[in-house]
Amino acid sequence: MSDVLLSVENFSGAFRAADGRLTPVLHDVNFALRTGAITAVVGETGSGKSLTALSILGIQPATFVRTSGRILFEGRDLLTLGATALRAIRGRRISMVFQDARAAMNPVFTVGQQLAEVFRLQHGGSRDAAMAKAIDALRRVSIPEPERRARQYPHEFSGGMAQRAMIAMAALICRPTLLILDEPTTGLDVTIQSEIMELIVELGRSAGLTACLITHDLGVVAETCDAVVVMNAGRVVETGTAEAIFTAPQHAYTRKLLAASLLVPA
Amino acid sequence: MPLALMILRRLFWIIPVALGVVTITFFAARVFTGDPTELYTPPEATDELRAQIRERLGLADPLWVQYGKYLSDLLRGDFGMSFTTGLNVGADLSDRLPATLELGLVGMVFGVLAGVPLGVIAAVNRERWPDFLVRGVTLGGMALPQFWIGLVLIWIFFVTLGWLPGPVGRLPIGVNPPPLLTGFLLIDTALAGDGEKFRLALRQLALPALTLGLTTLAPVARVTRASMVEALQSDYIRTAIAMGHGRRVVWFRYCLRNALLPVVTLIGGVAGHVFGGAVLLESIFGWPGLGQYALQAIERSDFAALQGFVIYASLLYVLAFLAVDVLYMLIDPRMRTP
Structure with a gap:
């Protein structure tokens, strides 16, 4: 298919213990992200969804090794790219929003500084211009008083505000083709969760972003996503459109997830 | 401004700290070392002479009177007289302080400037050869005593290779110090425009500073x-x-x-040790600093000198x-x- 932006093909991997023994954790993972769509990868903790996402950017834990498969992005296998080629893709082409944004931002630099430095890294320009872009990005994710907030440090942000700033950095400062969101709403209050999801959908639509949402929360998925990939114990058990997954789940595990999420009367 | 407030409050705390330290040192020195009169009296002296000398040293009064007198002198900025040098302890200390500070600063700056990058290199090459190398060398640097490292360096660079001068203090024997301005020989010789003496002082400083630097670098x-x-x-x-x-931006x-x-x-803890006078190091290199002064004061029950040193050292730790x-x-x- 020509409108596939990224495809994970037969991807398997394992954790290498100190004594060299391998513990397989990903088994033949296959899925594709269509251009312009929001695809959800859902599954319980430990299902391998985050590990797969981190592998796309080459930031998986050092003990994780690929045993087979490839990840194709615009025709190139990301898993075989060298450090320089990978750096050219990180942030610029594929960017990522992490869980727990307060911890994901550097505690000793102001939020504005961090955004501005990423902007200069990718688009160049003066410090002042970059800071102006940073403040502008904070404003666009509805952070009140962005000039003042830009001068604050991550620990002075609430979890929800920090996640907005993280999204501003990954989506607006980086302006990537593909945005991966790894459990972006986990740990936030329910009301804040829905605000953050609205923001993500809005930004995705307005910027024509392709997004991959990693989550264990099916409630989030139902309202926002176009396609769904269900993972369990390192395997993809079912893929389909959101509508198909929610109305006619094929796999027993998917049905169990749906029942547990209280979305559908069991 | 909370920072300025914190600094002021901490500086205020120097007063009780110094008072406590002085009190403990005052009594401990007298209780544990006994009467130092004997050290300063010829063996054949008569009892009258003995009593006179005790009077002169200020040891005739009851202990608490001596203590009160010492504190009131101290409040007026008078540290008392050293038994051994016969000079005011304040003058003695400020005389030796630059030697200790110069050695300490040069050694520590070297240790930190080399130690931090080595630590970074080891960390980013974790469990690979640069890491093993740094860990091995620094383990040695921590396990070996400072005086031993100093002696080995003297053996290598002075005795065997002859590249650097022997451990005879801050300047070679027979060389007059430059006009006293700061007491830091490197600065004073530079200000005097005396390139030859600057070079001599630097060469004398090299080995003790390297020793100190290596023992700072390791931790x-x-x-x-x-x-x-x-x-x-x-x-x-x-x-x-x-x-x-990029990697370097991420690391550094x-x-x-x-x-x-x-x-x-x-580094704060190390600085406390170093500027408090690295006693053994100064002894090995004949370095006329505070460590040597304190050691001498202990050996000779030189109360005022010892107390003066301890006050200075405690101030230094607080700072x-x-x-x-x-x-x-x-x-x-x-x-x-x-």
């Missing part, structure tokens, strides 16, 4: 490594990499500053840890919001 590199390894695994470093920052800009806090604490806390606040914004 600094190890703490930097440990703290960098931890910071490298943090979420914010993963973010920096995901945003496309985003990671190192987070990893510096334990290093700063360590060193104050500097550590100020650096904490500068490095980590989370320390600024109480």
